[in-house]
Amino acid sequence: QKEVEQNSGPLSVPEGAIASLNCTYSDRGSQSFFWYRQYSGKSPELIMSIYSNGDKEDGRFTAQLNKASQYVSLLIRDSQPSDSATYLCAVDVNNAGNMLTFGGGTRLMVKP
């Protein structure tokens, strides 16, 4: 069973702080990793994708990948109340780009 694990939270941070979300995965051969944001009652929205070790930055978001340690993280700088949502880590477990396994999600709460 290929697994993706996240801390369910809630993770509570004050407005303006850095939120750090973590994800570990079991299949060492996985190559593609994604972060989705899901507001309550809505569908998942792609935030970041990352395929190589290291950091990838997009605006206030930075994804970090360490394949040796089998973890991927998402940093949100200058957190805003509108960032309050569930963040889903997803791993492409068969590396064909068509079979995502999702972690259980981390609920983030940004307090004004």
Add this chain to the structure above:
Amino acid sequence: DTEVTQTPKHLVMGMTNKKSLKCEQHMGHRAMYWYKQKAKKPPELMFVYSYEKLSINESVPSRFSPECPNSSLLNLHLHALQPEDSALYLCASSQVGSPLHFGNGTRLTVT
């Protein structure tokens, strides 16, 4: 707004009903997906169509029947569902090998 359109947004059906969920995308994506999401759980993959052919079926009960009439459309036919099938059903599309883009989902209630 999403470029993957799902209809209806909400559906209530009895256990003896037959209904269909519809999904449409016009982004030229050649892979389309059905996911099921229960409350406070992550999405679970049901089916994958790649170039209009069913490529993955995650051991889904036969009361769920997918159909891909063309590269832009994906249907999910429902028959004899159980109350535990009540969930948010998500359609997604992608270029093969690229990230998935989800529709807004159909919230299904089986009574």
